[in-house]
Amino acid sequence: METTKNFFPQTSRLRSKSDFSNVFLKKRSHSGRFLRCYYRKNSLSVTRIGIVVGRKYGKAHERNKFKRIVREAFRLYDQQNFPMDIVILPLKRNKSLQYEDLSKDIWQLLRKSYKRLGYH
Template sequence: MDNGFPKCSRLLKSADYSRVYKHGSKKVGRYLRIFCFPNGLRSARFGVSVGRRMGNAVKRNRLKRWMREAIRRNKGAIKSGLDIVIDPRLGVVIDNSRCLENELQMLLSSLNSAKEIGIFEESHPDLN
């Protein structure tokens, strides 16, 4: 399996992030929030968002590295055709990458059920 994180697997435009936040479904765990929305493509695309309230630049960049690494390790288990944005929850201290990766695995596995996502039964004007 390719362990890279190429541009075609990333959300790059702010409009993509806005669409996922505005129209997508949300899953919430102890450490993370995951937003997802169908993208009409054959592959999943990921975005990582860490706000300034999470700490200084060193802490924010560490969180982003940990989240990207967790995505790389688990991207084979993710349903294709989704745009996914991952946010850490405010006010929660994430001490190590292992607890973050475990929670990400749990949340991503719950996304694999289309009924649980609740977004595939209806048609979306953005995709037609």
């Protein structure tokens, strides 16, 4: 049986409060059409992502759907592992937002973050 990377591993996630705080303290950020991205270099060999969605965004199932879409887009884009931490936040609630819109925005934010940190 062949194994494929169809899951989002724990090593690719920001998990602790201190991990999130360290990213926010660096204050390096930029925005896309739908998302804001905070980022910083880390001492690991992988890119880790954290997602913050407040209650203003919507009900729990809407917030969870947003997070699932962001994780999936990140998983599909994550072809190169650069040592950095990224926190993604929605700019505003948009019920008509599609997977394609979010994934395109995430890919642009990731490319921009990689370039600003000196990766190619």
